[in-house]
Amino acid sequence: MKIFRKKSLDKMMLSAQKTHLKKTLKTKDIAALGIGAVVGVGIFVATGAGAHKAGPGIIISFLLAGLVACLCGLCYSELATMFPVSGSTYSYAYITFGEIVAMIVGWCLTSEYLVACSAVASGWSGTFIGILKNAGIVLPKIITASPSKGGIVDLPAILITLILTYILYYGMKESSRVNNLIVIIKIAIILLFLILGATHIHVSNYKPFAPFGFKGIFAGASVIFFSYIGFDAIATTAEEAEDPGRDVSRGLIICLAVVSLLYISVAFVLTGMVPYNKIVTEDAVPAALASVGINWGSALVGVGAILGMISTMIAVLYGQIRVFMVMSRDGLLPKALSKVHPKHNTPYIATVLTGATAAIIAGFLPLDIITNFLSIGTLLSFSVVALAVLVLRYKMPNAERKFRCPAVPVTPIVTIICCIILMTTLKPITWVAFLVWLAIGILMYIFYGSKHSSLENEEDKAS
Secondary structure (H helix, E strand, O other): OHHHOOOOHHHHHHHHHHHOOOOOEOHHHHHHHHHHHHOOHHHHHHHHHHHHHHHHHHHHHHHHHHHHHHHHHHHHHHHHHHOOOOOOHHHHHHHHOOHHHHHHHHHHHHHHHHHHHHHHHHHHHHHHHHHHHHOOOOOOHHHEOOHHHOOOOEHHHHHHHHHHHHHHHHOHHHHHHHHHHHHHHHHHHHHHHHHHHHOOOOHHHHOOOOOOHHHHHHHHHHHHHHHOOOHHHHHHHHHHEOOHHHHHHHHHHHHHHHHHHHHHHHHHHHHHHOOHHHOOOOOHHHHHHHHOOOHHHHHHHHHHHHHHHHHHHHHHHHHHHHHHHHHHHOOOOOHHHHOOOOOOOOOHHHHHHHHHHHHHHHHHOOHHHHHHHHHHHHHHHHHHHHHHHHHHHHHOOOOOOOOOOOOOOHHHHHHHHHHHHHHHOOOHHHHHHHHHHHHHHHHHHHHHHHHHOHHHHHHHHHO
16 A cells, blocks of 8 residues: 555655755744734634624634644644654654545645645735725725736735745745744734724623623634634744754743633733624724724724734745745755755745645635635645644654653544534535545646655655
């Protein structure tokens, strides 16, 4: 059964050494990358959407979603310290379950990172155009909307994607500096909202706390859980971390702790400021400040949303580029994608391909349809990581684990169950779209990956 052949950790590490990526990322850089990925559109928009389903109980929804994300994070931390290579879930699946599962997981990660970047770029464009409009600058619709929305091309979405692609092309050290600065500004603006909003909380707005009962709270959790998507990009930094055994696990845990605290705090203040049924879904946080007359604060938070989306795009682009690079290195995708630039020490062909593809999707395609299946791929990846922790505890009990996931097997099992529950809340059309995407990935493996796999080449040489 060649499709289930596994790659050893030694071979994975040998491949990583040949790539010559610079180890420049510290714990703070990795944590900032994760925070930048997660604290984006979700904290400004998803909070309002979730509140309409759960009422003030959205606070509990964020707590539940945060707990699930933290469970996933604990599983990721163990595997990231065991296998300090780029590729995240893809690499773990290759070592644990075999080649075909790795290909499927890598393809699922592509649906998460690539489509997420395009969707956020489109959202960034809409917010940016809105800010310009408020300043009296109106751009023609023909260059600010996709064909499905009455225009020809969403030019701002394309431009921001290409600018960030160039930054990542130029170098990871420079990219992390830009991202760290943006994250600091973004958190400062969120803290400003919490301080300003706390003075306008009315306790009466918390009653009834759960108008739709536990069903509403769980429905709210399924809506806002995807605000946590992106933290797994941290696992793709392993080859560029100064000390992957220490920095990756610490960065991941710091990221999830900070993000969970911010989300729960924003949900608490937002639902205290505005009755849940009057929260503006599309622009929840800035609109809440405007509703109490703090217009300057509303404008500042709008700028924070713009910056938040930029850091999210940097993180998901980074994650996608590294997944392409590792899959290429293993022969499952064309070898050109793993070439590293001699001057900038970045996988430049994978970077250009990823950025160009994301820009085209953002500029021309109806993202409301494409993003429907983004979440399934993510939840499937989370489930694979949790299952890998269970399997490796049995198959490799004596392997060095600089971070050990606590309460195994309970933690991984609960993680898998939670992911399955969240997947069952998604619409049937979402599953259909995902299965089509999955079929494309399997066909790519049959006609290219299985024939060019590095393990296949080794077997040919041995014979």
